[in-house]
Amino acid sequence: MEDIRERLTQEVDRAQWQWLKPHIARDNVVVVNExxxxxxxxxxxxxxxxxxxxxxxxxxxxxxPTLEQLNHWERTADQQFEALIVQPYVLVxxx
Numbered sequence: 001m002e003d004i005r006e007r008l009t010q011e012v013d014r015a016q017w018q019w020l021k022p023h024i025a026r027d028n029v030v031v032v033n034e035x036x037x038x039x040x041x042x043x044x045x046x047x048x049x050x051x052x053x054x055x056x057x058x059x060x061x062x063x064x065p066t067l068e069q070l071n072h073w074e075r076t077a078d079q080q081f082e083a084l085i086v087q088p089y090v091l092v093x094x095x
Contacts (some may be wrong), residue, residue: 017073017081
């Protein structure tokens, strides 16, 4: 598991809104609450930690983007995100 954490830590990157649009269209973007660590969520998804993931979903700490968020991001041309790809998902936090 340490290898996965190390690899995912190195893969966290900045993303522009325009880059995320194709992933939004495929419904693959997951918004991670700012109180959570992006890598922790990525590791949990990659290693099928169902209990943690279900808890975060239940607490709405990881969600699909809302229409309100999508509209805001569309209006904010320079919107930046911290992003991490954990196939098939793109995990994002507003930067």
